[in-house]
Each structure stands twice: as structure tokens, then as C-alpha cells.
Amino acid sequence: MNYQLSADQARLQQDVTAFCADVIASRAKKLEEGVPAERDALMRDSLKRLGKAGWLAAGYGEGGLDHVALYLVGEALARACPATFVSMRSSVHLCAGAIRLFGTPSQKDRYLKGLLGGDSVGALAYSEVQAGSDLGGITAAAQADGNTWLLGGTKDIVVNAPLADVFLVLAWHDRATGPDTGMSLFLVERSAQGPGIVGRVETMGLKGVPIASLSMDRCPSAGILGDNPGQGLSQIRRLMSLGSVGMAALGVGIGTACMEVSTAHAKARSAFGRKIGMYQDVGFKLADMFAYNDLGRMLALRAAWGFNTNDREADTLAACAKLFASEAATKIVNWGMQILAGHGYLAGSTMERLYRDAKFGEICEGTSEMLRQEIARRELDRFEGV
Ligand SMILES: Cc1cc2nc3c(=O)[nH]c(=O)nc-3n(C[C@H](O)[C@H](O)[C@H](O)COP(=O)(O)OP(=O)(O)OC[C@H]3O[C@@H](n4cnc5c(N)ncnc54)[C@H](O)[C@@H]3O)c2cc1C
Structure with missing residues (x-):
């Protein structure tokens, strides 16, 4: 057995730890102060800087996901600023990660470059106020409307909602078949038609993380993740x-x-x-x-x-x-x-x-x-x- 990181992994760990200590750590306290708009601007800038330095894309190479690299970057970022880690996580590990794993080639082309480069921000909205661990209890639902889907419902705690350019939203498209085949993940882009970003959420910790509720009323979807209905759960x-x-x-x-x-x-x-x-x-x-x-x-x-x-x-x-x-x-x-x-x-x-x-x-x-x-x-x- 060998418990040592490879030379490349050790270099990645050293470099990302130095970057986070230098650029991100000093922002941890600032992210807890000031008005939400200032905190959000600082968070967006941090994600951008992490993207430009290549840290958001680390682990997402052509050869498949490198989970060791994802871990090493994550630990370094969480050590410097847990709030920045959580915001990065929703945008990269969850939103971009889902698109990378399950998206169609055109969905990957449309979203991944921006999310992994730090130019755009993503969010994942699955739980609801009455349904967290038990996602079978969600009520958000999509209705077919010609070639598109219109979403209705509310998602109460969504990390990055105030900043996000793209959302993945878990919703029913066919209640009759039950949660294992009746739910899908819908891609939703921020637009004038929704989703509405309502009710800023304040939390005990991670105060620098931008969190809000989503309100959807005939909110247009940009498609089902992977064009594969029924796979959401x-x-x-x-x-x-x-x-x-x-x-x-x-x-x-x-x-x-x-x-x-x-x-x-x-x-x-x-x-x-x-x-x-x-x-x-x-x-x-x-x-x-x-x-x-x-x-x-x-x-x-x-x-x-x-x-x-x-x-x-x-x-x-x-x-x-x-x-x-x-x-x-x-x-x-x-x-x-x-x-x-x-x-x-x-x-x-x-x-x-x-x-x-x-x-x-x-x-x-x-x-x-x-x-x-x-x-x-x-x-x-x-x-x-x-
Ligand atoms: C800071 C923050 C950020 C969040 N960000 C997001 C986000 O970006 N997107 C999103 O969709 N959601 C988000 N959430 C919501 C989060 O996903 C839920 O809080 C989480 O899934 C737990 O659900 P719950 O709070 O409804 O607890 P519940 O599911 O109601 O659970 C309450 C308690 O009951 C226990 N319990 C429940 N079922 C069982 C069982 N079968 N057996 C034993 N014990 C059980 C649980 O373990 C827990 O102790 C966020 C929450 C917070 C606090």
C-alpha cells in the first residue's frame, strides 16, 4: 500500500492551498460583514478568481472526474473559507457536476465552460420547506407547454439563488408514476420570466453564502437534464x-x-x-x-x-x-x-x-x-x- 499523493496531486495540493491562503482566507471575515449586495459581489469575485486560476475546473478533465483532485481543492478552500466552499460547491460540484454527469452534449456546451471558468454561477434547488430528506414530498411541478416545460412551486433554501445564472430544479413532471420515475431535474436560466428570487435567507453560520428562496409561476425551463425525463431523483x-x-x-x-x-x-x-x-x-x-x-x-x-x-x-x-x-x-x-x-x-x-x-x-x-x-x-x- 502507498498512502502518498502522486507528485502531481501533491503539487496541486500545495498550489491550491497557497492560492486559497493568499486570495480567499482574508475574505472569510469580510463575507460576514456589510450589506448582502456587497457580500454577494465579493463572493462572485472569489468564484471568478478561483475559476480564472483553474481551480474550479480541477478534477473535471477530459478523462473523467478525478475525485482526489476535487477533494484536495475542496479541503484547501474550506480551510480558507467554508462559506466560499459552500457557494463553490453548489455552482461547481452540484450544478456543473450534474450537467457534466448527466447532461446532453449541447447542455454541456452551453453551461460547463462558464460554470467551471467562474464566469457564471449555478445552483441546485431540490428540497422544499416540507420535504428535505424525503424528496418524495416535494410539490414543485412542471407542465408541458408545446416544446417546453413551465415550472410552478417554491424552493425555500437555495444556495447561490441571489447570484445564479442557471438553476437545476427538481420537480414533478408526472405525479402518477411516483417519485422514482415521475420527477426530473429541469434546467432554468435566470430571465425576466423567472424564477423569482424572493426572501433572502439568513443562517446561523456560513453567513457569507448567498441564500434565497425561489418562487416559480409558469417559469420556463431550458430543458430536462440529459433530455431524459424521470431520472431526477x-x-x-x-x-x-x-x-x-x-x-x-x-x-x-x-x-x-x-x-x-x-x-x-x-x-x-x-x-x-x-x-x-x-x-x-x-x-x-x-x-x-x-x-x-x-x-x-x-x-x-x-x-x-x-x-x-x-x-x-x-x-x-x-x-x-x-x-x-x-x-x-x-x-x-x-x-x-x-x-x-x-x-x-x-x-x-x-x-x-x-x-x-x-x-x-x-x-x-x-x-x-x-x-x-x-x-x-x-x-x-x-x-x-x-
Ligand atoms: C445553509 C443551508 C443551505 C441549504 N442549501 C440548499 C440548496 O442549495 N438546495 C436545496 O435544495 N436545499 C438546500 N438546503 C436544504 C437542505 O437540503 C435540507 O435542510 C436537508 O436536506 C435536511 O432536510 P430538512 O431540513 O427538511 O430536515 P428533515 O428531512 O425534516 O429532517 C429532520 C430530522 O429528522 C430526521 N429524519 C428524517 N427522516 C428520517 C428517517 N427516515 N429516519 C431517521 N431520521 C429521519 C433527520 O435526520 C433530521 O434529524 C439547505 C439547508 C441549509 C440549512
Whole structure:
């Protein structure tokens, strides 16, 4: 076995980490301040700069998706600024990723260059206020109108909605056949006919992420993803499974940023005549933080490598990586907050921001409960007949 990254992967990791530290990290605090229009402009500029530097397209080469490259870029970006990671993720991993995986050649031609180059922004709108984990409960629906589809309904929490040029919207096209074949992902371009961007959504963490609700009333669609009606739910499931490695990158990136802040504080802060890092209670927290974070990274890279090599266990490993790294991140920020104590609890401190940001991982793109069910189901299937 060889746990080392290849020379190319190591160079990618080094270069993207340096870029994010240099260009993105200083924006993390600014993204939490100011009026929404200023924050949105800063986010759009960050996505553009990441695109121009080639980081959004890393992993999307001609030879198929490179999940290790996607992970390495994701961890570096999440470490520098979790909010920028989440905005990038909706535009690139989810919207462009879905088009790349399932789109027709003309859909790829129309959208991928802009999304991967950072010139346009994408969003994925699937859940609704009454239906998050259980997507069979959505009500958004499309009606055929000549050669096109008109969408109606509301999507309540959509990352990038205030900025997005193109949306992928999950909606019914045929309720009678049930969710597995009656839903499709519809491409929707921002236009005067909709979708309406209503109700800016403010969140506990990730405050720099532009989030709003979509309101659709006879909103024209630019077509069904892949021209393949009825695949919406299975496309979302595949996207979420492959995307679990990216969500693990978010957890590990947050964990790494937290360890940097905590270690620096433990080395600088003195109490009762010693640096606090010299007290076992503090040192053991740092040790646990390192162990949990590195385990999350190893699981995520193993899953990414599994996807690259068509390992049949890759989906299970990816679910384990997202589950473990997300829960590890919330443990790590809790330990970090304890080490920084009052200095961490102050509004505006890096630790306070990371503490608020971390919880997202356990909730979105498969809650921890749904992932445990998924892993258990696969495990039971594996030993079928035993
Ligand atoms: C910051 C943020 C950004 C978001 N961005 C987007 C976006 O861009 N696009 C989009 O479409 N959506 C987005 N969402 C919505 C997100 O997808 C949902 O919040 C998520 O899917 C969870 O759904 P829910 O909140 O409705 O929880 P629910 O599904 O109602 O779950 C509530 C609780 O019940 C548990 N539960 C549910 N079913 C079961 C079961 N069968 N067994 C055991 N436990 C169960 C869950 O694990 C959870 O603990 C975003 C949400 C947030 C907070």
C-alpha cells in the first residue's frame, strides 16, 4: 500500500492551498460583514478568481472526474473559507457536476465552460420547506407547454439563488408514476420570466453564502437534464453519493482551520505560569482533534480513490467519510472553542465563525441519520443470505 499523493496531486495540493491562503482566507471575515449586495459581489469575485486560476475546473478533465483532485481543492478552500466552499460547491460540484454527469452534449456546451471558468454561477434547488430528506414530498411541478416545460412551486433554501445564472430544479413532471420515475431535474436560466428570487435567507453560520428562496409561476425551463425525463431523483441520489467526498472535504477543512487557531492559542496563552498547551487537559484535546481530522481525511481520500478506480465499496466509503468528517468537525470546533475559551466566544473571532459553520455538514446533503441508514442498508445487503 502507498498512502502518498502522486507528485502531481501533491503539487496541486500545495498550489491550491497557497492560492486559497493568499486570495480567499482574508475574505472569510469580510463575507460576514456589510450589506448582502456587497457580500454577494465579493463572493462572485472569489468564484471568478478561483475559476480564472483553474481551480474550479480541477478534477473535471477530459478523462473523467478525478475525485482526489476535487477533494484536495475542496479541503484547501474550506480551510480558507467554508462559506466560499459552500457557494463553490453548489455552482461547481452540484450544478456543473450534474450537467457534466448527466447532461446532453449541447447542455454541456452551453453551461460547463462558464460554470467551471467562474464566469457564471449555478445552483441546485431540490428540497422544499416540507420535504428535505424525503424528496418524495416535494410539490414543485412542471407542465408541458408545446416544446417546453413551465415550472410552478417554491424552493425555500437555495444556495447561490441571489447570484445564479442557471438553476437545476427538481420537480414533478408526472405525479402518477411516483417519485422514482415521475420527477426530473429541469434546467432554468435566470430571465425576466423567472424564477423569482424572493426572501433572502439568513443562517446561523456560513453567513457569507448567498441564500434565497425561489418562487416559480409558469417559469420556463431550458430543458430536462440529459433530455431524459424521470431520472431526477436517481440523478440527485448519484450526485449526493459522489458529492459525499466533497462534504467530507468541508469537515476536514474546517477541522484544519480550527486546529491552526487552537494550536497557536495553546502555544501563546499562559496561565498559572505555563503555556496552556503544556497542561494535559489542553494537549489531549489537541491530540484528539488531530486524530479525528486525519481519520476524516484518510476516509475521504480512500473514498475518492475508490470512485477513481471504480471500487464497488466507494459509495459506502463516501457516506462513511461524510458522516465521520462532518461529526468530527463539530467535535473539533467544540474542543477548539474550549481551548480559546472567552477569546473564542467573542463575536467576530475566527473560532466563533468556524463553530457556527461546522454544523452545516451534519444537516445538509444527507443528514447524519440518513447516512447511517444508508450505510446500514448497504452493510445488510453485503451480508445477504448469511
Ligand atoms: C445553509 C443551508 C443551505 C441549504 N442549501 C440548499 C440548496 O442549495 N438546495 C436545496 O435544495 N436545499 C438546500 N438546503 C436544504 C437542505 O437540503 C435540507 O435542510 C436537508 O436536506 C435536511 O432536510 P430538512 O431540513 O427538511 O430536515 P428533515 O428531512 O425534516 O429532517 C429532520 C430530522 O429528522 C430526521 N429524519 C428524517 N427522516 C428520517 C428517517 N427516515 N429516519 C431517521 N431520521 C429521519 C433527520 O435526520 C433530521 O434529524 C439547505 C439547508 C441549509 C440549512
